[in-house]
Amino acid sequence: MSELHGFILHAKTRPEKTEAFEALFRAYVEPSRAEPGCIEYHMLRDKQDPTLFIFYEIWQSQAHLDTHSNLPHMKQFLDQRMEFLERDFDIRPIEMLSASSASR
Secondary structure (H helix, E strand, C coil): CCCCEEEEEEEEECHHHHHHHHHHHHHHHHHHHCCCCEEEEEEEECCCCCCEEEEEEEECCHHHHHHHHCCHHHHHHHHHHHHCECCCCEEEEECCCCCCCCCC
């Protein structure tokens, strides 16, 4: 399954920007899931630290992920991300070792 491209991203928000960040990205979840090549797209929030958001994404290929990353709203957010974040993203590439459960 190594042809899939996935990552886990940690987004540590500024406390005063946490709710705005959540609202912004909640609106992106379903449209992102509907994009060609999206296999998994999950937005999570740490229960012990409500300013920490975790994204789990799996894409069919690097090209699909690149297309997603280059959408106007994603590029705009990337340019403005530090207005929301306490520190820059921590992105960890992952390799899928089991099949996706998204189609179950």
